[in-house]
Amino acid sequence: MNTLIAYAGKHGATRQACEELMRGLSGEVTLVDLGAGETADPADYDRVLVGGAIYAGALKEEAKTFLEEHQAVLLTVDLGLFLCGADKKEQRQETFFADNVPAELLSHARVRGHFGHQFHFDRMNFFERLIVKKVVKVRQSEDKLDLDAIKRFASAVEQAPAEGMDE
């Protein structure tokens, strides 16, 4: 079983979440940072986990593009989707998936996760700091990665049937 984790983040939270996720998976795992220009062919993997950070309601662009460009292949693999974001409302998290992932892929994905967030004020630009202070009302860095959610996601991925996934 080989797994591709393809992710796009900006300030490091998504990367850290993916490194956590890797620890919960068996077999060979390849981590690809789409935001840094890395890429991979999902056809080379049995399982593909794709995700990224949410900024102003949008999934980080490189993750969105990866999902769109590889849609046909992704519909043939065991697929998981994940997000990093600060919004705690489950309803909003569902909306993020619906707004950012092609509908066919969303219904094909067997596992979905929301991994929480981090705010790194030292890595944000002026406008990002301003938005977080004014809109989210958070004034300093915080680490709210949801390690339990990442573990649950990893176990759900591990329970995937290796064969017979034709949906």
Ligand SMILES: Cc1cc2nc3c(=O)[nH]c(=O)nc-3n(C[C@H](O)[C@H](O)[C@H](O)COP(=O)(O)O)c2cc1C
């Ligand atoms: C400018 C800005 C806008 C954001 N917009 C959203 C948002 O619309 N919804 C949300 O759930 N989280 C939002 N977040 C929180 C990020 O998704 C969160 O900090 C995430 O952990 C960032 O991941 P990264 O460090 O991998 O870039 C925003 C953060 C910043 C700095």
